[in-house]
Amino acid sequence: MLLRHTTTEIKERKALTVNPAKTCQPIGAMYASLGIHGCLPHSHGSQGCYAYHRSALTRHYKEPVLAATSAFTEGASVFGGQANLLQAIDNMFTVYNPDVIAVHTTCLSETIGDDIPQIVNKARAEGKVPEGKYVIHTNTPSYVGSHVDGFANMTRSMVDYFSESTGHKEKTINLIPGYVEPCDMEEIRRIAGELGIRTIMFPDTSKVLNGPMTGKYRMYPEGGVTTDALKKTGDSMGTVAMGALASGPAARALDAKCKVPCEIIDLPIGLHATDMLIDTLRQVAGVNVPESLTFERGQMVDIISDMHQYFYGKRVGLVGDPDQVLALTKFLVSLDMCPAYIITGTPAGKKYEKALREVTKDVPGEVKIKVPGDMLLFHQWIKQEPVDLLIGNTYVKYIARDEDIPFIRHGFPILDRVGHSYFPTVGYRGGMRLLEKILDALLDRKDRDSTDIEFELVM
Amino acid sequence: MTSIPILREREGQIYQKGREPFKMSCGKHSLAGSVSQRACVFCGSRVVLYPIADALHLIHGPIGCAAYTWDIRGALSSGPTLHRYSFSTDLREKDVIFGGEKKLYSALCQLIDAHQPKAAFVYSTCIVGIIGDDVEAVCKKVAKEKGIPVLPVHSEGFKGTKKDGYQAACDALFKLVGEGPTEAVSPCSINILGEFNIGGEAWMIRDYYKRMGVEVVSVMTGDGRVDDVRRSHGAALNVVQCSGAMTFLAEMMKERFGTPYIRVSYFGLEDQSKALYDVAAHFSDHPEIMAKTREIVREEISAVYPELQRIKPDLEGKRAAIYVGGAFKAFSLIKALRYLGMDVVLAGSQTGNEADYEMLRDMCDDGTVILDDANPLELSKYIIEKKADLFIGGVKERPIAFKMGIGFCDHNHERKIPLAGYEGMLNFAREVHATVTSPVWKFAPKAVIS
Ligand code: SF4
Ligand code: SF4
DSSP states (O other), X not given: OTTTTOOSSOOOOSSOEEXXXXXXXXXXXXXXXXXXXXXXXXXXXXXXXXXXXXXXXXXXXXXXXXXXXXXXXXXHHHHOSHHXXXXXXXXXXXXXXXXXXXXXXXXXXXXXXXXXXXXXXXXXXTTOSOTTOEEEEEOOOTTSSOHHHHHHHHHHHHHHHHOOOOSOOOSEEEEEOOSOOHHHHHHHHHHHHHTTOXXXXXXXXTTTSSOOOOSEEOSSOSOSBOHHHHHHGGGSSXXXXXXXXXXXXXXXXXXXXXXXXXXXXXXXXXXXXXXXXHHHHHHHHTOOOOHHHHHHHHHHHHHHHHHHHHHTTOEEEEESOHXXXXXHHHXXXXXXXXXXXXXXXXXXXXHHHHHHHHHTTTSSSOOEEESSOBHHHHHHHHHHSOOSEEEEOTTHHHHHHHHTOOEEEXXXXXXXXXXXXXXXXXXXXXXHHHHHHHHHHHHHHHHHHSOTTTOOSOO | OOOOOOOGGGGGGEEEXXXXXXXXXXXXXXXXXXXXXXXXXXXXXXXXHTTBTTEEEEEESSHHHHXXXXXXXXXXXXXXXXXXXXXXXXXXXXXXXXXXXXXXXXXXXXXXHHHOOSEEEEXXXXXXXXXXXXXXXXXXXXXXXXXXXXXXXXXXXXXXXHHHHHHHHHHHHHTTTTOSOXXXXXXXXXEEEEEOOBTTHHHHHHHHHHHHTOXXXXXXXXXBOHHHHHTGGGSSEEEEETTSTTHHHHHHHHHHHOOOEEEEOOSXXXXXXXXXXXXXXXXXXXXXXXXXXXXXXXXXXXXXXXXXXXXXXXXXXXXEEEEESSHHHHHHHHHHHHHTTOEEEEEEESSOOHHHHHHHHHHSOTTOEEEESOOHHHHHHHHHHXXXXXXXXXXXXXXHHHHTTOEEEEOSTTOOSOOSHHHHHHHHHXXXXXXXXXXXXXXXXXXXXX
């Protein structure tokens, strides 16, 4: 009983978050920045935040995560961080030689109100930015939104800084994959490739945060979208953005800036959402769906039909980032499962909550939803009435253990397992993996709990 | 191998023994634009106070600071587990504009009512310092209303380094010291300071002293309890783990209560034995304690000795690189690695001072690189140049070592097993052995930089 202080009785809490189901903006911005090739993320603030952000990403991806800091002192906190940032830009280009420096702010620099574009212009005027190199920025005050907003903001800044339209449309499609794992980004690209579509994906952390062991330490690994590709996004014939919260702002900005029409769809988690992705790509690019994808789809449907009896009516508790949670909820409902408790820590808004309600309107029994909520409330709900399965990040493991409920790790962060950065959960193949995980969890439990009489070889 | 440029401003923080006259310029703030591996004031206070399991730890600030420090250190508790929750005022934009005092007040009241903690620690993070909340006043008010100590921890990140966070934590703790009854405390009694019970280390060390016949009044702060801290001034001696984190408290207790202190390390056979002997020597009026201590040391060493001897030949002549937080940890590590027959080719720390580095210089062999506040590029450069087989560091260093195809041992946050004490030395030797001799390194080419 690790969470023995959790009470069953629920009291309204306004001023207090206990066991958060979110974290702060800069880490999302840092993650997005790492999806640009040759980019060094830079945290404009004091060094503590950035040390935490790097550690958290390192723990989740088990990869070196580089970023630099403005290393604010008390002086900078009073007089502003201009001198620090100017020196930082100079030092970074001299020593670490990145193609791009992606600056994000912390609470501190936000509150004292540093004007980053002005400082960057000054750096450029003073010759601190070498020819052909870039400094981009985004504002990420942590007292607004969550890590998801940080990701969305940095992704939008890629558009603001790089996208250009030459007036000549190319036959490429932009893909904005959302706040997903590096392997998910790769899988989305593969699917588009199967459809025969030329794509530009941004951000793209595949091969950056799931790289191979080569005996080499590379400051800038192979992957990531290049600045050239980013510029060309303005000439693409369309944009498909996945996950309204994480990818919507960039997609809309690109439409406004370069007149690239966008489709904003769910993260392609589960059968229906993957169908949506493929159908959207098909329409935007004017292509036909190849047999290979139809085959994968058939395999996924086959698994569901083989095992549908085990999904039926199972109550699930779900915590995570809003785009993920929405897609997962739809998927669970389509499996005849009952998402009973749904929490996201990110303040995702009324419209989002309404969407969740809409998806779960036919789920039998009461569906409890809290946006934004925290894991204490989630635990309290479970104490009042348990569920059959939990899905969420590593922190959910305390609840799973205390309440003895099967648990699948999904989302950010996952600190105690591997696999999430290598094996996708998007697309049909990712869906099959999710099905396998759900079934493993439920059936292992059934095996464990059944009496000698009920214990069966074939399930 | 390509050469790596070193920032000119950093040249004074890198030293190769035997090459040039030694003058480490340390204690400097990290350079803007550096990829420093250092953390902040808040981080320092959080790690020191974190293991007090029956206290409330409320982080006043935006969500990140609380989220990132939620149960990241496995400081075990034998009883309550309130410290494993993450409580945050989760400041929003509106609070930043209008101030967060009301929110803090209401959060504190709700939490104290719900959990009945023995005391509450309120950590101020950067932004609280900037918006100027009067945390002190709110704490005072709540303390009065709820009848428990509510202690502000002034840990605004930008106000210094992790070390300043240790000081802030000690300041907060010191407010508890002297508040409890001491009649029942034995004349042969100690406090253990700077031990955080990672993987149950405090339990082992506590047990050694108990077996010597010395009463342990409190461990600060491993498996900590508020009431123990309150009566800790009754102890005859403070035994401070060399990490440096709690020397401040020992100093304050010496000044106010006259409690003497000694510094020890629990890492490695040699230092651990010294830690016991030094305490025994302090109680020389009770010779039975020294006799008992000799017996314990003999017993404990003979229990681990045979296996250590079996491990040693495999490690003979292997090269280790050390990059840790406090310099004192490096001293013990060097001794322990030498005991295992290994050479230390790089020794660095995030927060060492001049005296620390002089000590390091004296301990190290010629050619050893000594580093202050290093970055990953420098670390990897010297790992290659010095052909290290093992890296000892923290979270951010782990994947760097692995990418370069050498072994790694965590001596910081992420350790799961106790490395202190006699058993701990054996654990350490096993871990080093497992990682350095892992067959996986045969599958990867050795490190080069590109
Ligand atoms: S530097 Fe400040 S804001 Fe950042 S983690 Fe430390 S206390 Fe929090
Ligand atoms: S919440 Fe703000 S202050 Fe805290 S770690 Fe995040 S950026 Fe830093």
